[in-house]
Amino acid sequence: MTQVEKQMTVGVSDCKVTDDPEGVLITYALGSCIAVAVHDAAAAVAGLLHFMLPEASIDPEKAARNPYMFADTGIPLLLQEVLRRGGKRERLVVRIAGGAQALNGHELFQIGKRNHLAARKLLWKEGLLVKSEAVGGGVSRTVRLEAATGRVLVRESGLNGAWPQTERSMT
Amino acid sequence: MIAAADFLAAARAVAQDVLETMFFSPAEPVSCQHAEEFVAVRVAFQGGEMSVMISPELAVAASAAFLAEDPGGVTAEQLEMVSRELANILCGAVLSRLHPEERVALRAPEMAAPDFGSGAEVHQCFATPEGRLAITARLDCA
Amino acid sequence: MTILIVDDSPVMRGFVRRVMCLAGFDQAEYLEAPDGAGGLQKARSARVDLVLTDINMPGMDGEAFLAALRADEALRSIPAVVISTDATRDRRERMTALGARGYIAKPFSPEALREEVGRALGGLP
Numbered sequence: 001m002t003q004v005e006k007q008m009t010v011g012v013s014d015c016k017v018t019d020d021p022e023g024v025l026i027t028y029a030l031g032s033c034i035a036v037a038v039h040d041a042a043a044a045v046a047g048l049l050h051f052m053l054p055e056a057s058i059d060p061e062k063a064a065r066n067p068y069m070f071a072d073t074g075i076p077l078l079l080q081e082v083l084r085r086g087g088k089r090e091r092l093v094v095r096i097a098g099g100a101q102a103l104n105g106h107e108l109f110q111i112g113k114r115n116h117l118a119a120r121k122l123l124w125k126e127g128l129l130v131k132s133e134a135v136g137g138g139v140s141r142t143v144r145l146e147a148a149t150g151r152v153l154v155r156e157s158g159l160n161g162a163w164p165q166t167e168r169s170m171t
Numbered sequence: 172m173i174a175a176a177d178f179l180a181a182a183r184a185v186a187q188d189v190l191e192t193m194f195f196s197p198a199e200p201v202s203c204q205h206a207e208e209f210v211a212v213r214v215a216f217q218g219g220e221m222s223v224m225i226s227p228e229l230a231v232a233a234s235a236a237f238l239a240e241d242p243g244g245v246t247a248e249q250l251e252m253v254s255r256e257l258a259n260i261l262c263g264a265v266l267s268r269l270h271p272e273e274r275v276a277l278r279a280p281e282m283a284a285p286d287f288g289s290g291a292e293v294h295q296c297f298a299t300p301e302g303r304l305a306i307t308a309r310l311d312c313a
Numbered sequence: 314m315t316i317l318i319v320d321d322s323p324v325m326r327g328f329v330r331r332v333m334c335l336a337g338f339d340q341a342e343y344l345e346a347p348d349g350a351g352g353l354q355k356a357r358s359a360r361v362d363l364v365l366t367d368i369n370m371p372g373m374d375g376e377a378f379l380a381a382l383r384a385d386e387a388l389r390s391i392p393a394v395v396i397s398t399d400a401t402r403d404r405r406e407r408m409t410a411l412g413a414r415g416y417i418a419k420p421f422s423p424e425a426l427r428e429e430v431g432r433a434l435g436g437l438p
Binding site (some may be wrong): 237274277 | 321322323324325327328331369371397398399400401402403404407418419420421422
C-alpha cells in the first residue's frame with residue numbers, strides 16, 4: 001500500500017504547521033535564511049518556519065506585515081501555533097538548518113551567522129534546546145519535515161549550483 | 172611571562188567564540204571607538220590583569236540573551252553579574268588557550284574603571300550588532 | 314533527584330540550572346552553593362544525586378571540593394561534572410583523577426552541557 005503524502009511548501013518568510021499525520025512540510029533554497037523545524041511525536045504536530053532576518057527592529061513595517069520574516073517575531077508565532085494544535089513544550093524536538101555564509105562576503109556581520117545566532121537565542125529564551133543543526137558553510141539547503149515521524153531530511157548543494165548534492169537525515 | 176602579541180592573538184580568537192556561544196552575539200575585531208560610560212570589569216591572574224569594557228547597549232543585550240530575559244527585564248544587579256561572568260569566561264578562555272598544559276589561576280572578577288589601553292601593549296576593540304566590547308591586558312614584566 | 318550546583322557566579326548557577334531543566338531534569342530539586350565549603354555542607358545535609366561544580370572559586374575551590382567529596386565515604390559515589398573556564402589538560406587530568414565523570418569548559422552552548430551531562434550519567438531522562 002502506498003502512503004499518501006500531503007506536501008506543503010513553506011516559502012521564504014513563511015511558516016506552516018500541520019497536525020495531519022500524512023503531512024510533509026518542505027522549504028527550499030535556504031541560503032543565509034534559517035529553517036526552524038519543530039515536532040511533537042505524541043501529538044503528531046509538525047511546524048516549519050523559514051525566516052530571512054534576525055530582528056524585527058531592522059524593519060518594523062515589514063515585520064508588522066509579515067512577522068515570519070524575522071527570527072524574533074516568527075519563532076514565537078511558530079511555537080504558539082504548534083502548541084495551539086496540541087503540541088507540548090516539553091515534548092518538542094527542534095532542529096535548525098541554513099545560515100549559509102558567502103565565502104567572500106564583505107559586510108561586517110554576515111547575515112547567515114546573525115540568523116543562526118538569533119534562532120539559538122530565541123529558542124533559548126523560549127526554553128527549548130536544539131536537537132541538531134545543519135548550518136553555515138557555503139551551501140544552499142532544502143529541508144523536509146515529516147509530520148508522522150518527525151524525520152528531517154536536509155539536502156545540500158553548492159550556493160552556485162555546483163555538484164555534488166548530498167541528502168541526509170538529521171539525527 | 173606572557174608575550175603581548177600572543178595574548179592579543181588569543182583574545183581575538185576567543186572573544187568571538189565566547190560571545191557567540193553563551194551570549195548569542197557575533198563579534199568582529201574593529202578599530203577603536205571608546206566612551207567612558209562603558210561597563211568595566213577587571214580580572215587579575217597569575218601574570219597580569221585583563222580589563223573588559225562593554226558598551227551599555229551590549230551589556231544589556233548580552234545579559235538579556237544569557238539570562239533568557241527580555242532586555243527591558245534586566246536589572247542593574249543582573250547586568251553587573253553577567254558582565255563579571257563574561258569577563259571571567261573571556262580571561263579564563265584566553266589563558267587556557269595560551270597555556271593549555273598549565274592550570275588557570277584567576278581572581279574573582281571585579282567591577283572597575285574602564286581601561287582603554289593607554290600605555291598597554293594589549294588592547295583590542297570588537298563590534299557586535301548590539302554594541303561594542305574592548306579588552307585591555309597589562310602583563311607582568313620578567 | 315537532587316542536583317547540586319556550585320559556582321561563585323549566581324548567574325552562571327542560573328544558566329546551568331536552566332539547561333538542566335530544559336534537558337529533562339525539570340522535576341529535580343536544585344541546591345546551590347557559591348563555593349566548595351558551601352557545596353560540601355549541602356552535600357552532607359541532603360541526598361545529592363549529581364554535582365555540577367566550577368573550579369576557580371574564592372575559599373574552597375572546586376578541586377578541593379571534589380577531593381573532599383572523594384574522601385568522604387558517604388559522598389564519594391556522587392557523580393560530578395566540572396564546569397570551568399579552565400580548559401587546560403593539567404586541570405582536566407587532575408579533576409578526572411579525583412573522580413569527575415564529566416568536564417566542560419566555558420564557553421559552552423546549552424546543548425553542549427546537555428550532551429556532557431548525558432555522557433557523564435549514561436543517558437538523559
